[in-house]
Amino acid sequence: MLERHPLFPEVEPRETGKLPVDNRHTLYWERVSNPKGVPALFLHGGPGGGIRPANRRNYDPDFFDVTLFDQRGCGRSTPLNELEGNDTRNLIEDIEKLRKHLGIEKWLVAGGSWGSFLSLAYAQAYPERCLGLIVRGIFTGGDDEIHWWYYGIRNLFPEAWEAFANFLPPEERRDLLGAYHRRVISDDPKVNFPAAEALRTYSGWTQSFRATEETVKALLAPEMCVPLARFFTHFCVNRFFMPPGAIVAGMPKIRHLPGIIVQGR
Amino acid sequence: MTRAEIAYKLAKAWPEAELQIVIEAGHNSTETVPAESLTAACERMKARLIATGLKPGN
Numbered sequence: 001m002l003e004r005h006p007l008f009p010e011v012e013p014r015e016t017g018k019l020p021v022d023n024r025h026t027l028y029w030e031r032v033s034n035p036k037g038v039p040a041l042f043l044h045g046g047p048g049g050g051i052r053p054a055n056r057r058n059y060d061p062d063f064f065d066v067t068l069f070d071q072r073g074c075g076r077s078t079p080l081n082e083l084e085g086n087d088t089r090n091l092i093e094d095i096e097k098l099r100k101h102l103g104i105e106k107w108l109v110a111g112g113s114w115g116s117f118l119s120l121a122y123a124q125a126y127p128e129r130c131l132g133l134i135v136r137g138i139f140t141g142g143d144d145e146i147h148w149w150y151y152g153i154r155n156l157f158p159e160a161w162e163a164f165a166n167f168l169p170p171e172e173r174r175d176l177l178g179a180y181h182r183r184v185i186s187d188d189p190k191v192n193f194p195a196a197e198a199l200r201t202y203s204g205w206t207q208s209f210r211a212t213e214e215t216v217k218a219l220l221a222p223e224m225c226v227p228l229a230r231f232f233t234h235f236c237v238n239r240f241f242m243p244p245g246a247i248v249a250g251m252p253k254i255r256h257l258p259g260i261i262v263q264g265r
Numbered sequence: 266m267t268r269a270e271i272a273y274k275l276a277k278a279w280p281e282a283e284l285q286i287v288i289e290a291g292h293n294s295t296e297t298v299p300a301e302s303l304t305a306a307c308e309r310m311k312a313r314l315i316a317t318g319l320k321p322g323n
Contacts, residue, residue, distance in 0.1 A: 001285065003285065008304070045293075045294060052295055058304045059307050062321065063311050064311075108310060113267065115294075132313070133282075137299065138271050145268070148268055156266070208293060208296060255279045255280070255281055259281065262287065262299075263273075264287050265286060265288055
């Protein structure tokens with residue numbers, strides 16, 4: 001099995017655009033590589049992330065016609081950081097609106113982390129629109145997976161977790177998600193910023209075994225720190241807007257599609 | 266960082282899918298290991314799509 005492949009060369013979009021998807025949200029999208037290629041869609045992580053130039057480079061530029069877009073409220077989509085109307089159902093419908101807008105019949109759908117969840121949720125809603133699925137760093141929205149992020153990771157990163165928990169007064173440490181969510185959605189920067197910084201610092205140290213001061217610091221840019229913490233806790237407190245276990249239970253709808261699951265230990 | 270157990274459960278519910286567990290993968294799509302693993306997966310998928318008759322220019 002081919003386990004690793006170098007990224008393809010840097011590529012600029014051959015076409016970009018904006019698509020209004022409702023009376024508030026407009027998506028930024030871009031297309032790269034072969035206009036006559038096999039259609040592929042990349043879904044970024046987060047929730048609250050955005051597409052990066054490197055995300056264009058996973059695909060053979062001669063074979064694929066790749067569409068990337070910033071999910072509502074993210075990246076170059078507008079209004080930036082808007083959580084109103086930001087839920088899984090709307091994100092799925094955004095993908096479908098974009099597909100129709102671009103005149104694509106079917107596409108290969110790929111995503112990592114939150115993008116894996118959204119890929120699976122979209123495919124289960126519109127299986128007839130998917131050529132196949134590639135999902136990496138699997139997240140299926142279960143309560144145990146949310147609990148893992150807020151508590152379980154301490155098994156691997158006790159020092160990062162201790163700082164994350166100890167940011168809060170002892171009586172609030174039994175519900176880290178609730179306590180952080182209350183703070184990051186506050187309108188008061190003296191409340192929201194330190195909490196967002198603590199949450200993002202924890203995220204930074206625990207998303208890789210090779211985090212460094214520099215990689216963590218990069219996540220703490222003041223303009224993105226609070227919005228990303230808000231996005232993440234907004235989706236967590238709402239259980240990612242899906243019934244528990246729905247993604248795994250829905251697999252019979254899409255198991256006929258060609259699929260690849262990539263996961264790190 | 267997500268758990269291998271979740272991927273394994275997904276694979277059990279999707280036995281037709283190919284499960285690749287890599288020894289170390291950071292979670293960020295722009296880190297080397299996950300980016301190169303995803304690129305390899307795209308190449309394997311390309312081969313499968315070609316086998317079903319899909320190709321550019323159709």
